[in-house]
Amino acid sequence: MIKAVLFDLDGTLLNRDASVQVFITNQYERLYHWLHHIPKDLYTSRFIELDQRGYVWKDRVYKQIIEEFSIEGLTWEELLDDYISQFKHSCVPFPHLHNMLDELHGGGIQLGMITNGFGRFQMDNILALEIEPYFQEILISEWEGVKKPNSEIFKRAIKRLHVKPEECIFVGDHPEYDVYSAQKIGMKGVWKRDPRRTGAKKADAVIDDLSELTHCIRSF
Known part of the structure; x- marks a missing residue:
């Protein structure tokens, strides 16, 4: 589950x-x-x-x-x-961002974020999107001292959420840094398709729009 x-x-x-x-x-x-x-x-x-x-x-x-x-x-x-x-x-959000987060949050799913970058800069962008309250944990590489694709930052996130790897999905646009790195520690990796990257052939699922995520989760 x-x-x-x-x-x-x-x-x-x-x-x-x-x-x-x-x-x-x-x-x-x-x-x-x-x-x-x-x-x-x-x-x-x-x-x-x-x-x-x-x-x-x-x-x-x-x-x-x-x-x-x-x-x-x-x-x-x-x-x-x-x-x-x-x-x-x-900051421009992808379509259906807030609706998707509302659905997941309303369904009792815990939410977390792992992003590479500078701490204050990334947090400012998160606040600008008005999504910070949805997330139980936000890990930013500068503040963590480790960044994707290092497995450590994924392990920290699931430990803080008190869940097992197999109970987690990671959603990202980068096949290696997001999808494959999450899969290496036992998480499901969902690729949000980026037309400017080569396909994530080993992804557990592929979505083109954030609105597809809730249905995608039900398939696991």
Whole structure:
């Protein structure tokens, strides 16, 4: 019997691709005085390219942008501070996020989250999505001192929820970091399909939309 569901954040609950597009467009407009010599489409597309879907931290991204576009009057540190303080205002949830969490919570399922990233930054995004109250446990890699795909962070989560691995499902968009890593310790791994990643062939189930999760759980 499934007693708990654990989630990844970026690409699973938070539509990070859409959020980044909103953020970088807003940043360009907010800092237009210093960026106006760069076409908006070029600035936004280059940021997204350098960001590599969040796998490159923004100090490196902004250093490269300052150099490539010969930006004067702004430092990379100021651009990074803007990212850290303002990104939370651009968070875009995936469709049906709150309805899905309401269904699971109403059904007596415990909820947890495991996400890689910086603690305050990720928590700000969670708060912006207005989902923090749903979760009994939220583990963020910076604060835990360990990150996915290390099995330790998964073991900590299920220990804190007082459940066995076989009583848990992990839902994520990354085949290795989310699905396979959870399966290694005995959890069910559900892949939230990402069209820009290769398929998670060994996933216990695949969903395209968060609204499918409740039915998916009943199949286990």
